[in-house]
Amino acid sequence: MLALGKLLELTLAGREPAQKIQLTVDGVQMRWLSEGALEVRPPEAKDNGSDLLLSSGIHGNETAPIELLDRLLHGIARGEIKPRSRILFLFGNPEAMRRGERYLELDVNRLFNGRHEKNIGPEAMRAAELEQLARSFFSLPGRSRLHYDLHTAIRGSKIEQFALYPWKEGRQHSRHQLARLNAAGMQAVLLQNKTSITFTAFTYEQLDAEAFTLELGKARPFGQNQGVDVSRLETRLKQIIEGTEPETDSLDGLQLFAVSREVIKHSDAFLLHLPADVENFSPLAKGYLLAEDVAKTRWVIEEEGARIIFPNPKVKNGLRAGILIVPCGDGALA
Numbered sequence: 001m002l003a004l005g006k007l008l009e010l011t012l013a014g015r016e017p018a019q020k021i022q023l024t025v026d027g028v029q030m031r032w033l034s035e036g037a038l039e040v041r042p043p044e045a046k047d048n049g050s051d052l053l054l055s056s057g058i059h060g061n062e063t064a065p066i067e068l069l070d071r072l073l074h075g076i077a078r079g080e081i082k083p084r085s086r087i088l089f090l091f092g093n094p095e096a097m098r099r100g101e102r103y104l105e106l107d108v109n110r111l112f113n114g115r116h117e118k119n120i121g122p123e124a125m126r127a128a129e130l131e132q133l134a135r136s137f138f139s140l141p142g143r144s145r146l147h148y149d150l151h152t153a154i155r156g157s158k159i160e161q162f163a164l165y166p167w168k169e170g171r172q173h174s175r176h177q178l179a180r181l182n183a184a185g186m187q188a189v190l191l192q193n194k195t196s197i198t199f200t201a202f203t204y205e206q207l208d209a210e211a212f213t214l215e216l217g218k219a220r221p222f223g224q225n226q227g228v229d230v231s232r233l234e235t236r237l238k239q240i241i242e243g244t245e246p247e248t249d250s251l252d253g254l255q256l257f258a259v260s261r262e263v264i265k266h267s268d269a270f271l272l273h274l275p276a277d278v279e280n281f282s283p284l285a286k287g288y289l290l291a292e293d294v295a296k297t298r299w300v301i302e303e304e305g306a307r308i309i310f311p312n313p314k315v316k317n318g319l320r321a322g323i324l325i326v327p328c329g330d331g332a333l334a
């Protein structure tokens with residue numbers, strides 16, 4: 001296998017490859033751009049005009065998505081997967097990956113869309129670099145742009161695999177993209193309704209990409225992901241890469257949710273009234289006191305059919321400590 005196919009090994013070892021550009025037997029170019037960043041270019045005659053950004057390791061302890069991208073890269077470097085798309089592979093937070101931690105000082109996935117400029121330290125610099133790498137990758141005109149940012153969650157989930165779809169004023173969520181996600185094994189999609197500071201919010205809002213955060217199961221250390229079944233997503237990604245993706249427009253079985261409210265932690269007095277092992281998508285009854293914070297702030301459930309995802313009272317003050325979601329229809333899709 002070409003040495004650049006071993007991007008994960010290089011990244012975990014903190015090594016820069018001696019040779020930055022390599023060609024596979026089929027003339028596919030692999031180009032190392034920076035730590036944890038590698039571009040794949042099909043030969044011009046094979047290029048189908050689509051650009052695909054695949055990122056993982058934005059949270060360093062979310063290893064199933066990192067292993068999935070590693071397998072795809074190996075397949076390309078060995079000539080077993082024959083790309084017709086340009087691809088940018090990114091491992092988001094290499095130092096956190098080496099330490100097996102979500103982040104060191106700052107959550108990289110809260111540092112996009114300008115937030116890195118208001119912070120200092122390695123993670124703020126990395127977010128700026130990731131923005132630059134994505135901006136440059138998606139700068140070619142007339143090509144389709146797709147970004148999947150792959151994650152696993154801190155806790156178990158009543159719905160194992162789901163996507164979060166960013167939002168931008170004046171732009172409609174795409175039915176075709178949801179059908180694609182359905183075919184890739186996602187069981188639910190959360191349609192956002194405001195701007196955000198995540199990586200996919202940046203590529204969606206600023207780079208005009210279709211962009212999704214994909215949650216694939218529960219976070220576990222490297223080599224312990226047998227319980228995370230990414231086979232349907234992996235098959236679909238190979239098809240997208242090779243330009244052999246079957247057409248689909250079916251949303252059958254896909255559950256759609258809208259954000260009702262984001263629960264923001266304002267102070268150290270924040271209290272979340274949920275068991276530590278509560279699962280994502282757990283239903284919450286109307287009238288339930290979900291959280292309390294400074295100045296007698298109370299979060300009481302008012303919504304019919306409310307559920308909670310990503311509850312986390314340990315986030316830094318000012319950040320999201322959970323999302324309250326409600327079921328929604330597909331009427332607003334383009």
Ligand SMILES: O=C(O)CCC(=O)N[C@@H](CCC(=O)O)C(=O)O
Nearest residue numbers: 109151153154155164198213310
């Ligand atoms: O399990 C959790 O609480 C977090 C899992 C995770 O990392 N999720 C992403 C979602 C990003 C988005 O909102 O699009 C995150 O919190 O960064």
Ligand SMILES: [Zn+2]
Nearest residue numbers: 059062151152
């Ligand atoms: Zn994550």
